[in-house]
Amino acid sequence: MAKRKVTITDIADEAGVSVPTVSRVVNGRDDVSPATRARVEELLDRHGYRRRGTSGSRAALLDLVFTDLDSPWAVEIIRGVEEVAHEAGVGTVVSAIHDRAGSARQWLTNLRARASDGVILVTSALGPGIQDELRRLGVPLVVVDPAGSSAPKEPTIGATNWAGGMAATEHLLELGHRRIGFIQGPPRLLCSRARLDGYRAALDAADVPADTALVVPGDFYHEAGFTGCNRLLNLPEPPTAVFAASDQMALGAIEALRRRGLRVPEDMSVVGFDDLPEVRWSAPPLTTVRQPLSEMGRLAAQMALDLARRVQPASPRMELATELVVRASTAPPREV
Amino acid sequence: MAKRKVTITDIADEAGVSVPTVSRVVNGRDDVSPATRARVEELLDRHGYRRRGTSGSRAALLDLVFTDLDSPWAVEIIRGVEEVAHEAGVGTVVSAIHDRAGSARQWLTNLRARASDGVILVTSALGPGIQDELRRLGVPLVVVDPAGSSAPKEPTIGATNWAGGMAATEHLLELGHRRIGFIQGPPRLLCSRARLDGYRAALDAADVPADTALVVPGDFYHEAGFTGCNRLLNLPEPPTAVFAASDQMALGAIEALRRRGLRVPEDMSVVGFDDLPEVRWSAPPLTTVRQPLSEMGRLAAQMALDLARRVQPASPRMELATELVVRASTAPPREV
DNA sequence: CTGAAAGCGCTTACAG
DNA sequence: CTGAAAGCGCTTACAG
Structure with missing residues (x-):
């Protein structure tokens, strides 16, 4: 799945430019000609280049992405994800994409710079283009409560x-x-x-x-x-x-x-x-x-962490049990 | 304030060991004698060593720390912080410390590895020891709704x-x-x-x-x-x-x-x-x-980002206005 | 705007 | 358990 990690040397070779030039593009310097920059950026994107500093560091960051951060719902998921990530010594980056394409791009750029180890998407806040890009980056993706088709390529966590x-x-x-x-x-x-x-x-x-x-x-x-x-x-x-x-x-x-x-x-x-x-x-x-929202978060985090370590999850699709909780808002109808 | 960044070479010199040995300690390998490990770890901590990969990368991560992630309260703060951070192309790492000392340590270790650019603490979830350590690391700290004394050293954001x-x-x-x-x-x-x-x-x-x-x-x-x-x-x-x-x-x-x-x-x-x-x-x-919880989050994020860029905030202490919202749960007393 | 050269911080075998 | 050596990925002057 994940071929040899691309380095700026690889990109430089393929683009026919020097290593320092690629470095400049990666760092967003402005002393690069538009033509060169375009060519290098295209290659960077295509190969899913990720800055690696020196060599492979351990899983340290998990991304949790919502469309909006506007419900008490979200905090339950965050709590579950954070618990598992925290135990594993991994940080949880929370983002809201707001369905705006630019916002997703912004996030993706940041994610690449941070070398995130896995992404948990809540109700598929991302367009398919972005998902493809994640795949190219080799960043594992887990979807909680998926939106789209019933047979997504990514592992999913849901409830019954x-x-x-x-x-x-x-x-x-x-x-x-x-x-x-x-x-x-x-x-x-x-x-x-x-x-x-x-x-x-x-x-x-x-x-x-x-x-x-x-x-x-x-x-x-x-x-x-x-x-x-x-x-x-x-x-x-x-x-x-x-x-x-x-x-x-x-x-x-x-x-x-x-x-x-x-x-x-x-x-x-x-x-x-x-x-x-x-x-x-x-x-x-x-x-x-x-x-079980926080459980769903926990499971998603565990799965993303496993995938980051190249462990295949037991099942690519999981539904946690729901349970009826009877309290005081239901009673027999008047007429009975 | 922030003296020359420490490298593992500095630590190795001071500890009287080789560079690879320090590298092993930093990476938590187990093939280091307890004595050496202890000495090196002490030095690492004292100097606030942070992995730097190669050279200085831009501000990319803000840490938001709660005691617990168990209230709809939290999501409002998260939302504000995330908005500002997102706009600045910065990721928001959310953590819950749960008042357990080990948990704070764990988080701090991770924070160091991630080279976080700033910390926002909600109601001072951290002990003073950890706060001192952050200061040594040169990571700016902003406190939202402070717990302790009325004259903390850190900039604070509150409400009236x-x-x-x-x-x-x-x-x-x-x-x-x-x-x-x-x-x-x-x-x-x-x-x-x-x-x-x-x-x-x-x-x-x-x-x-x-x-x-x-x-x-x-x-x-x-x-x-x-x-x-x-x-x-x-x-x-x-x-x-x-x-x-x-x-x-x-x-x-x-x-x-x-x-x-x-x-x-x-x-x-x-x-x-x-x-x-x-x-x-x-x-x-x-x-x-x-x-205005999400406003408080926004302001805290802005301040932390400013501090990370060595911009002094306008005021080190700020209180946002509260406002009475009259709805349907209040009325004159019966007896009147 | 671009590249050859030097160098930095770190890690990976390898040897003992 | 530890270090000398080699090397990797990247950046920083510098020169043109």
């Missing part, structure tokens, strides 16, 4: 989202609910689709007809839970329970209910997904599907 | 905690509350003491006698808000409002009230401190004192 969606829905069915609303996650994420399918599968297994009006869009954030819940309440025949595909949306839904003077769980049951630490303390404490 | 504590209390006084409970933060933190003093100052200014029974201990976490609030409710003459020194404790307090069937704000007003993103969505949305 389908089973979790099913468990939450079964819980509501067992309480006697028949009309159960569902607030979706962003459809591009695999985990969103799996949760929705789990919901549908549970309804199906219970012979409850699926009403498409009961499934409303969302994006995992509070606001979407708020508006989604309002939408469900405005239905001619509103549901008696709401299953939100994330805890944040569940809290948004509870706020929508509170504003209408409806009580949880007396007037409406609400279930979330994630089990963020704070939902133990929401009013009322949230029934939700626990996703 | 005293003014915030006062503003929250004044708000409750204006609503007509006279018995206001206070749930404290950990007393070793400067910010905790300042919030308490702000609370007292407001009572004092309004000529409301301070009842020491109304001040209960806490540690910023949910649980402490829960038990603290229960303690206040069990008082012979309970308060009509609770000011918690953190949002998480405020949410814990709301849960304690809910369990007793008391409504917020009808039966009891609750104010928090921080304005974490999620408290906009608590039930009811929390009145709180906004602390």
Whole structure:
């Protein structure tokens, strides 16, 4: 996989320039002609050149990349990754890419200079171009909660989202609910689709007809839970329970209910997904599907570290178990 | 300040051993006699040796150190630091020290190997020994929300905690509350003491006698808000409002009230401190004192980067403004 | 704008 | 367990 590490000598030979010239390009000096610089840079990129100082230093840095750093979600993953990395004497570099191409480039340049030993990508914050480049650099890549296709080339870590969606829905069915609303996650994420399918599968297994009006869009954030819940309440025949595909949306839904003077769980049951630490303390404490986020982080870090040491992971794809946590936001429907 | 960088040659000379031997110690090989290793390690530490590869590379890494990575608080700081660092093409290494001495050592060793360009410490997670060592290494240090003395040697970034504590209390006084409970933060933190003093100052200014029974201990976490609030409710003459020194404790307090069937704000007003993103969505949305956490992170990162480039910061100590955000958890007391 | 030469900091065999 | 020797990857003057 990783052929002999390229040195500036190699690049110089291939470019037909001297070693000092390549050195200048690598260090971003401005005393190089544009033509030469372009040629050398192209070669540098193509070969995935990485500054090596003198010789191979031990794994010392792991990169953890998010699209945004704007949810309590993120800190759980960071915690898991940091724990494993810290134990291994490895630093954890946290970045947010914000879906901007320039931002990803910036990060990649820095990553190369730092000679990072592995990358953990949360929900594929990177375009395929960048991923190819990582491959060329020989930096191992692990994806947590992948977005794209169901058969990515990279090893992935996820949770049993389908089973979790099913468990939450079964819980509501067992309480006697028949009309159960569902607030979706962003459809591009695999985990969103799996949760929705789990919901549908549970309804199906219970012979409850699926009403498409009961499934409303969302994006995992509070606001979407708020508006989604309002939408469900405005239905001619509103549901008696709401299953939100994330805890944040569940809290948004509870706020929508509170504003209408409806009580949880007396007037409406609400279930979330994630089990963020704070939902133990929401009013009322949230029934939700626990996703072992920090465990997922730990596992991803372990895998990335193994790959950096050229140890093949036991399995290239892993799903950790989700678990229904019943608290105080669910109860039988009024009419029963 | 920073004398000539030490090389392994310097260390070898001083220790009276060969260069390869020092190299072996630095790389943690085990084929060195304990006596030699000890002598060399002592010298390495004393001179603050840092691997330099070949020659000086640009600022590329900033270290952000927490005691624990267990609160939504942390992610706000991380976000601010990461933004500034990212823009500067610098990576952000996040670590949790957990108050364990060995953990700090581990981190320091890694930091040295990585040649970090600056350290941002959140609430002084490090012992003074480690701080001295950083100084020797010539790595600039910025402290966010300092713990110890009020006149630290390092530049610090904080918020106007005293003014915030006062503003929250004044708000409750204006609503007509006279018995206001206070749930404290950990007393070793400067910010905790300042919030308490702000609370007292407001009572004092309004000529409301301070009842020491109304001040209960806490540690910023949910649980402490829960038990603290229960303690206040069990008082012979309970308060009509609770000011918690953190949002998480405020949410814990709301849960304690809910369990007793008391409504917020009808039966009891609750104010928090921080304005974490999620408290906009608590039930009811929390009145709180906004602390610009991500701004504090941004500022700390900017300062650390400046110091790394030997630019003196405008002021070595800075407090960003807090701001009262009134939402739905406060109202006039019943009896008025 | 570029290269030949010297040199720096470090590591890797090898020998004992 | 330790050092003398060779060498690697890179940079820094210097010269043109």
